[in-house]
Amino acid sequence: MKRGIYRTDNKGLEEAISVLRKGGVIAFPTDTVYGIGCDADDNSAITRIFKMKKRKREKPLVMFISHKRLIRDFVIKPTNTRRRLCENFFPGPLTLIMKAKKRAPQGLLSRNKTISIRIPDNNFLKRLLMRYKKSLATTSANISGEMPPTKYKNIKLDVDLLLMNDTIPSGIPSTILDLAHYPFVLRRKGSISIFTIERYIPSKARFDKSIVFNVLFVCTGNSCRSPIAEGIFKKFLQEKRLKNVHVSSCGILAGDGFFPSKNAVLAAHERGYNIEEHRSRHINRKIVGTSDLILCMEIFHKNEVYSLLPKCKDKVFLLTEFHGKDGEIDDPIGGDMSVYRKVTKDLERYVKKVADEFELRYLIKEHR
Incomplete structure (x- = not known):
């Protein structure tokens, strides 16, 4: 033919x-x-x-x-x-x-x-x-x-x-x-x-075990909260051997290529997380479009993500609301080490729940 x-x-x-x-x-x-x-x-x-x-x-x-x-x-x-x-x-x-x-x-x-x-x-x-x-x-x-x-x-x-x-x-x-x-x-x-x-x-x-899932953490400057969350999540993924879950972070007002704040690095290090190699990224439509789950620190961040790609709303959450809680993760910028330590502990608690959920989602008993 x-x-x-x-x-x-x-x-x-x-x-x-x-x-x-x-x-x-x-x-x-x-x-x-x-x-x-x-x-x-x-x-x-x-x-x-x-x-x-x-x-x-x-x-x-x-x-x-x-x-x-x-x-x-x-x-x-x-x-x-x-x-x-x-x-x-x-x-x-x-x-x-x-x-x-x-x-x-x-x-x-x-x-x-x-x-x-x-x-x-x-x-x-x-x-x-x-x-x-x-x-x-x-x-x-x-x-x-x-x-x-x-x-x-x-x-x-x-x-x-x-x-x-x-x-x-x-x-x-x-x-x-x-x-x-x-x-x-x-x-x-x-x-x-x-x-x-x-x-x-x-x-x-x-x-399915073939699914590669991209998680994005978003804050304002991508120098404190979101890189700490990214570092925490990476360690949990390694411990749980979740190789198909990828994580990154960016900021609504971030410049590209800047170091994380010194206090953020220290607070993360004290709890066993290394974010020294992190460099900031400014959010854009491509980053939003290629992410499967977007976890924001504040409502302001959610609204900015929506404005970039309105059809993405169902995959954008506050980090706290992803597990049914209220509230935002406060920005520690300008605070002393006690503020950074508290934010890091809060992030650790919520990020662990995200990691636990992914561990459960990849557990499938196939029919024979």
């Missing part, structure tokens, strides 16, 4: 349907990144996708469906939690892994008989799924391990039809949440923060 390139218009829609009916593989824009897909019941085409992506069979493809009501056709044991998640996040960049019914496409099942389902929030794909009247087996349009493309010219896979429209909103893959385990398991970070999702589920999610 000769590869064709079409726009995401009526002509492209008809060509895509024709290719799918012939057992072909198409590439298309989504609401996250470019994807490829085929008929969800076509095992030969599914096998071809695995081969062209060099993807292991242990990582099943995702089923795209046109409407929430179709989920019950493929998934067993519907729950109120699943309904809440679907109501609030479908269509959108969330993929849910659930226990599959026997009638679910066999080529999409995991060894544990689960299936991954998503409803994309892309107008062309919505039209395609409605007109085709069948589900698609899909995945991102890249070789496994490489970055998913957001431009059609960067798609190197040997597909039969390429639909071009580079107006992709985020360029960030969908978040994957495994509902077949309890507590639920975050299998992949994505467009939707886990803290947003946790507003709709009964308990905090666990993290």
Whole structure:
């Protein structure tokens, strides 16, 4: 089958349907990144996708469906939690892994008989799924391990039809949440923060061992509170062997490259934490965007983070409120050593709770 390139218009829609009916593989824009897909019941085409992506069979493809009501056709044991998640996040960049019914496409099942389902929030794909009247087996349009493309010219896979429209909103893959385990398991970070999702589920999610999580501490000058918190957290991460949790800090009014205050270094050292190598950083949109959890010392800091990236609100907390407490961590700048010692002890208490939570989140007993 000769590869064709079409726009995401009526002509492209008809060509895509024709290719799918012939057992072909198409590439298309989504609401996250470019994807490829085929008929969800076509095992030969599914096998071809695995081969062209060099993807292991242990990582099943995702089923795209046109409407929430179709989920019950493929998934067993519907729950109120699943309904809440679907109501609030479908269509959108969330993929849910659930226990599959026997009638679910066999080529999409995991060894544990689960299936991954998503409803994309892309107008062309919505039209395609409605007109085709069948589900698609899909995945991102890249070789496994490489970055998913957001431009059609960067798609190197040997597909039969390429639909071009580079107006992709985020360029960030969908978040994957495994509902077949309890507590639920975050299998992949994505467009939707886990803290947003946790507003709709009964308990905090666990993290797959592959998840790398970036924690950011924020204060004013990045010379006292946030570097002390960073130093404390680093030591706890080492003790707990949490290698996939990364930590950094920055300041709302900080200059770049300055040393921490002498009193901060001394107060941290007295409790066994070394922050001498720290150098200050000024906060920016990139730092905020690449952080998965942002812990601020004062409400003022939270508001400044919001102003940089309003959509990040669900992942920004006061350090104290992250564990249900009220209040701020006072700035010790200008105080004597007794003030710095008190702040360091307060930080130690709250930061330890954060470290304990991550230790729990990475504890998963996998089904066999």
